[in-house]
Amino acid sequence: MPEPAADFHARVLAAAVDGRLPAPAMSQWDIFPWEAVDGAVVPKVLDAPGAEAPRAGEEGGRSCPACAGFTADRLVWEDEHWQLTVEPRPSGLPLVLTLWSREHLDTGDLDDDQAGEFGRIANRLVRIVQGLPHVGRVHVNRWGDGCSHFHVWFVARPEGFAQIKGSYAVEWDDILPPVDEDVWRADLHTVATKLANWGGHARA
């Protein structure tokens, strides 16, 4: 049940006022790098450096969400060592998935076997998600400034939109109205069952 690009566009325009969507919450975040001055969008002034804030799972930081356990509505697929999760509700891009190691590691801490497993799962996952008919490409991102538990994002952008490219696709995810939940759930089920062909358990 794919959503063709023309249908995607029509749905977005229907949610907009004069073609324009409202600014997302991220535009109010401290780390948002732009602001309006005298009607022009300009970079913010860079603040003086300070101490690094503890991340989730580090001493002084909030508890680690992966170690605390994901709720069933977030699990897409899992095996002995890995968990694939999604937010409980759809967002603006077709799919945004996160692959976590079960063990509390940071990027760079995986041994060769763990790195090999990650590479195989990531490669399969990109191939599967990119095979969905309305997905143009899957971006693979590791940020790691919020949580110290190894986790990598798989961000599927829609096909056919010249503006939704590269790292800006992540921003469009918060700008665009959520995709249709039935389409989203069907995609999650496809991803989970296809990934389980190589092992592990489909949970979506």
Ligand SMILES: [Zn+2]
């Ligand atoms: Zn953890």
